Amino acid sequence: MDTTISAKKSFRGEDYFGKRPEMSQLRCPICGYDYIHLDKPIYMESHDNYEAMGEFVRGDVIKIPFWCEANHYGYFYFGFHKGMTFYWADEVKDETIKVEIYDAISRLR
Ligand SMILES: [Zn+2]
DSSP: OEEEEEGGGOOOOETTTTTEEEEEEEOOOTTOOOOOOOOOOOOOTTTTTTTTTTTOOOEEEEEEEETTTTTTTEEEEEETTTEEEOOOOOOOOOOHHHHHHHHHHHOOO
């Protein structure tokens, strides 16, 4: 079962080694570690009818699998709702889904 968590600390990373202050480093939303890998995003259509995520976002959702080198797995989400966009994350605890995420990310290397 996935556990919904705040993604806020994921976006508090340092700038890119002081060389590109406009760039921030994405971090694990669970532990804050900065060694994090992403898989291809999944686009979830909602037809402006709450079909992607149920009751709390009406519009489409972009879901991005991640793997943290401290052994955390999950998804980042960007969800559209009535003109606004929200972001959050899920921690994946199911071992089968963890393996699927790890394998998919490994294929991208
Ligand atoms: Zn982590």
